[in-house]
Amino acid sequence: MNWILRYSNKFDYHTNLxxxxxxxxxxxxxxxxxxxxxxxxxxxxxxxxINMEDDYLILxxxxxxxxxxxxxxxxxxxxxxxPKDEDIDVDLDRLPYADGNGLVWKNxxxxxxxxxxxxxxFDSSYTIVKFKVGALSDKLKAYYxxxxxxxxxxxxxxxFY
Numbered sequence: 479m480n481w482i483l484r485y486s487n488k489f490d491y492h493t494n495l496x497x498x499x500x501x502x503x504x505x506x507x508x509x510x511x512x513x514x515x516x517x518x519x520x521x522x523x524x525x526x527x528i529n530m531e532d533d534y535l536i537l538x539x540x541x542x543x544x545x546x547x548x549x550x551x552x553x554x555x556x557x558x559x560x561p562k563d564e565d566i567d568v569d570l571d572r573l574p575y576a577d578g579n580g581l582v583w584k585n586x587x588x589x590x591x592x593x594x595x596x597x598x599x600f601d602s603s604y605t606i607v608k609f610k611v612g613a614l615s616d617k618l619k620a621y622y623x624x625x626x627x628x629x630x631x632x633x634x635x636x637x638f639y
Contacts, residue, residue: 479615480585480608480628488622493552493599495545498607501621502614503546509559511535511542512566512590515575516555522548534573536566552599558588559595566592576600585629 483489489497499506514534528535528545537545539562556574560566574589576598581587588596588608595614598606606628609615619625 479612479619480606481615481618481622481625482628482631483605483607483622483625484603484631486622486624491551492602493555493605495550495552495557495597495599496547498597498605499546501617503543505614505617506559506595507543508539508562509542509594510539510562510564510566511537512558512560512568512574512593513537514556514573515577517553518555519551519553520548521550533570534568536568538562551602553602555597555599556582556589557597557599558590558593559597560590560592561594564592566590582606583628 483492483498486497488500512534513528513536516528516535518528554576556576558574576582577600581589582598582600583606585608588610590596594610596606596608598608600606607618608628609618
């Protein structure tokens with residue numbers, strides 16, 4: 479199942495990975511992450527846990543954990559969790575992206591074939607979370623009952639996609 483988080487009293491601001499991933503952080507702690515199209519605001523005083531000088535990054539589970547626990551608002555970005563025993567092939571001509579990508583609004587579409595979770599941070603307004611593992615989807619929905627099923631949201635609120 480695929481969800482969109484639009485409103486919640488469980489986070490202080492949209493696209494806050496620390497809050498969004500809270501119910502499943504332990505379940506995804508062993509994944510590698512392909513991150514692209516990232517723009518963020520880092521609220522802490524020390525050095526940000528990520529340096530997005532390249533078009534994409536591949537992070538170890540430990541590196542991603544630092545990002546997921548940081549006080550950081552992701553304005554735009556696509557974060558794809560991939561099992562750590564899988565190789566991550568990256569096509570530079572087809573990097574994952576959010577803005578202007580109508581496919582992020584479609585159920586069952588992930589921007590990397592090996593990803594089991596995709597988090598799309600959309601203009602600091604929405605967080606789309608897609609799963610290939612039903613138990614993870616159920617856990618997120620139980621924690622965020624206000625999450626809306628992506629196709630339902632698309633059909634009622636964003637008919638232009």
